Structures are given as structure tokens and as C-alpha cells.
Amino acid sequence: MTNPLDLPFDTDEMLEGLRPWIExxxxxxxxxxxxxxxxxxxxxxxxxxxxxxxIPGRLGLGDSVRATMPHPRAGQGGILLLGHLDTVHPVGTLARLPFRREGDICYGPGLMDMKGGNYVYLDALRKLLAAGIETPLPVTVLFTPDEEIGTPSTRALIETEAKRHRYVLVPEPARPDGGAVIGRYAIARFTLQTRGRPSHAGWQLSKGRSAIARMARTVAEIEGMTTEDCTFSVGVFHSGQWVNCVSSVCDAEVLTMAKTQELLDEGVAKMLALNVDAGDVVMEVRRGVTRPVWEPDQPGTMAMLGLAQEIAGEIGFEVSGASAGGGSDGNFTGALGIPTLDSIGVRGRDLHTLNEHIFVDSLTERARFAAALFCRLEA
Incomplete structure (x- = not known):
């Protein structure tokens, strides 16, 4: 049998295949x-x-795609390749961040998070099939549409599918040192709204009660609660339409990250304590979607990490393993106790920015790595 590490992965071919994904x-x-x-x-x-x-979308969001790869036991539980195809970049971003290669770097919206990793792992399956290499376990692929907003519409789908499988591979971008994620911190989202009293800002300013002013003070209070182990970030702030009107409604969204469930519970309590239902300006805080803590050092996941480190050593690079923030759909599968290896995709920098890019040499590196994982994960 052909060694999966010797499969003919080609950088130029992979970049050409990635182009329509990014565009x-x-x-x-x-x-x-x-x-x-x-x-x-x-x-x-x-x-x-x-x-x-x-699989039709819900909540006004996109569809999901589930694929059962060719195998004598196709459809049975084995390896789940889990990824998302949504990005944070609005349509039109290509005008400012076009797909392009400059030497050892390739740029593009969503290339690092996480279309590059998804493509690499599919290319590994493509090359395995072309070479007639049968993986010990059947492979199922699940691509979802809403990870970037906390997976509100597909969490149940992911968890139900993952429970059928022995292993889960999540090709989110690699950690800064090239390592994998073997546990993740908890993530909670909140929506906030202040409601005040409108007035004409030039004629009767004193009669108004500004929802914006109250929310602005609250933003400073919220971000001031951040510690090394539990962070609070206001990422969305919407209000106002006319500068000559005292705004009566202001909306914001907050993301909380906590290293333990206890810290998350404390963070949630602090956020909900901001509710005020009386007075000139009221504050309403609602808890949104939550990603559970994925505790590290689970035996099945650690065994996967050991195998990954062995494979990486044969290729010529190192894979460390650590818990991380950021959140991913690996939170769900890891929290269920299913052996999960996360952040095993491409290497790069500046995801979620207009400088998002990958290191081109990580394409073939991670493709060989993926092919070997598919071939060495066994029941």
C-alpha cells in the first residue's frame, strides 16, 4: 500500500483548488x-x-452539507471531519482582500478561518481515494453555516452526528506555534439593550435620557471586569439615526470567555446583574448561545494527540497540545467526551482581519498530516 505521507500533494494545484472557495x-x-x-x-x-x-438551514441561516465518503462500511460511525464554511467577512471584502499569493504567503477572506483547513482535509481524502487507499474507519464530513456566531442553528445536528463516531477532526487554524487544541475555554454571548427617553438634542436636550450614554458607561464597566482567566469584550454597538435626537434605544453584544465552568458561571452572574428595570434608562441583558468548557487531558483525545505528534515527527514538524480560547465546534464534541483533535488545519496569521493569510508551505504539510491521520486512526 502507498504510504499516505508519499501522496502527490502539489502546492500550486491546491491553491488553484482553493481559489473558488475563497472567491x-x-x-x-x-x-x-x-x-x-x-x-x-x-x-x-x-x-x-x-x-x-x-440539510436545510434554520433561524434564517444557511444550509449544512453532510457527506458519507466511499468505504466498504460507509455510513457507519468512524471519523467525523467537522468544519464550518461561514466567515466573518461581508460580501465585497474581496475588493480589499483579494485571493492572491505573494511568495510564501497567500491572502484571502476566510482562508485561514477555516476554508484552508477544510480544503486541505478534503484534498487528503481526494488523494487517498485516487491512490486506492482504504482508511481503517469510514469517514463522514459535516460542514456547517454558523460557527462564527456561536452555532445557534446547528449545535444539535453536530452533537447528534458526533455521537455516532469514534473520532472527530476539526481543521480550524493551527495555534500560533503550529500546535493543536485539546481543550477549549467556555464562551458565552450576551445581547444588551438600554432604553431611555427621546428628545430634540438642540431644543430640549435636558428632557431626554440618552440610551447611548448609559450603554457607553456600561461598556467601560463590562470590559473593566476582564481578568486573565475570564474576559469580557463588547464587539457590537448600534444606536442612533439622527444627530439632533437624543437616542432612546441602544443595542450591544458582549462575548465572555472563561477557562473553567465555575468562572463562566461567575461571569454570567455579573452580566445578568447589570439588568435594571426601573428609572429613566433601563438596561436589559439577555444571555445568548454558549459553548461549554471542553476539559483537556481526556484519555481519548490525548491518544489522538500522541498519534498526531508521531505523524508530525515523521513529516518534520512538531505538534504541541494545549487548551485555548476562541471557541469552536470542537467545544461541543470535546465536552461530550468524544475524542477530538482541534486546530489541526493550516498555519497563518491575522484571521478575522483584512490581512488574513496562511503560510503556503502549510498546505502540503497539513495535507500529508491529514492523510496519515485518516489512515492511522483505528477502532
Missing amino acids: TESPTFDAAAVNRMMDVVQHELAALGAITER
Whole structure:
């Protein structure tokens, strides 16, 4: 049998294959755009001989694609390749961040998080099939549309699917040192709204009660609660339409990250304590989607890490393992106790920015790594 480490992965070929993925922009809140991305991937999976299913979206979000790869035991539990195809970049970002290669770096919206990793792992499956290499376990692929907003519509789908499998691979971008994630901190989201009293800002300013002013003071209070082990970040702030009006409504969104469930519970209590339902300006705080703590050092995951380190050593790089913040759908599968290896995708920098890029040499490096993982994970 051909050694999976010797499969003919080609950087230029992979970049050419990635181009339509990146140039099909797919921001989470644009369901039609996400579904165009799902079309691209579903076609590629079908061309590999996979049995594909389109799972309709919920909550106004895009669809999911599930694919059963060719295998004598296709459809049975084995390895789940889990990734998301939504990005944080709105349609039109390509005008400012076009897909392009400059030497050892390649740029593009969503290339690092996480279309690059998804593509690499599919290319590994493509090359394994072309070489006639049968993986010990059958592989199922699940691509979802809403990870960037906390997975509000597909968590149940992910958890149900993951429970059928022995292992879960999540090709989110690698950690800064190139290492994998073997545990994740908890993440909670909150929506906030202040409601005040409108007035004409030039004529009767004193009669108004500004929702913006109250929210601004609260933003400073919230971010001031941040510690090394439990952080608070206000990432969305919306209010006002006319500068000559005292704004009566202001909306904000907050992300809390905590290293332990106890710290998360404390953080949630602090946020909910900000509710004020009386007075000139009221504050309403609602808890949104939550990612559970994925505790590190679970035996099954650590065994996967050991195998990954062995494979990486044969290729010529190192893979460390650590818990991390940021959140991913690996939170769900890891919290269920299913052996999960996360952040095993491409290496790069500046995800979620207009400088998002990957290191080109990580494409073939991670493809060989992925192919070997598919071939050495056994029941």
C-alpha cells in the first residue's frame, strides 16, 4: 500500500483548488452567500463519489452539507471531519482582500478561518481515494453555516452526528506555534439593550435620557471586569439615526470567555446583574448561545494527540497540545467526551482581519498530516 505521507500533494494545484472557495464569499448572516459556498463544496464531494445530503438551514441561516465518503462500511460511525464554511467577512471584502499569493504567503477572506483547513482535509481524502487507499474507519464530513456566531442553528445536528463516531477532526487554524487544541475555554454571548427617553438634542436636550450614554458607561464597566482567566469584550454597538435626537434605544453584544465552568458561571452572574428595570434608562441583558468548557487531558483525545505528534515527527514538524480560547465546534464534541483533535488545519496569521493569510508551505504539510491521520486512526 502507498504510504499516505508519499501522496502527490502539489502546492500550486491546491491553491488553484482553493481559489473558488475563497472567491465564493460566505458571511454567516448572508444565507444565500453561505449556500453558494455549500454548493461548491457539495459538488466537489459528489465528484469524489461521496453520498451527499443537503440539510436545510434554520433561524434564517444557511444550509449544512453532510457527506458519507466511499468505504466498504460507509455510513457507519468512524471519523467525523467537522468544519464550518461561514466567515466573518461581508460580501465585497474581496475588493480589499483579494485571493492572491505573494511568495510564501497567500491572502484571502476566510482562508485561514477555516476554508484552508477544510480544503486541505478534503484534498487528503481526494488523494487517498485516487491512490486506492482504504482508511481503517469510514469517514463522514459535516460542514456547517454558523460557527462564527456561536452555532445557534446547528449545535444539535453536530452533537447528534458526533455521537455516532469514534473520532472527530476539526481543521480550524493551527495555534500560533503550529500546535493543536485539546481543550477549549467556555464562551458565552450576551445581547444588551438600554432604553431611555427621546428628545430634540438642540431644543430640549435636558428632557431626554440618552440610551447611548448609559450603554457607553456600561461598556467601560463590562470590559473593566476582564481578568486573565475570564474576559469580557463588547464587539457590537448600534444606536442612533439622527444627530439632533437624543437616542432612546441602544443595542450591544458582549462575548465572555472563561477557562473553567465555575468562572463562566461567575461571569454570567455579573452580566445578568447589570439588568435594571426601573428609572429613566433601563438596561436589559439577555444571555445568548454558549459553548461549554471542553476539559483537556481526556484519555481519548490525548491518544489522538500522541498519534498526531508521531505523524508530525515523521513529516518534520512538531505538534504541541494545549487548551485555548476562541471557541469552536470542537467545544461541543470535546465536552461530550468524544475524542477530538482541534486546530489541526493550516498555519497563518491575522484571521478575522483584512490581512488574513496562511503560510503556503502549510498546505502540503497539513495535507500529508491529514492523510496519515485518516489512515492511522483505528477502532
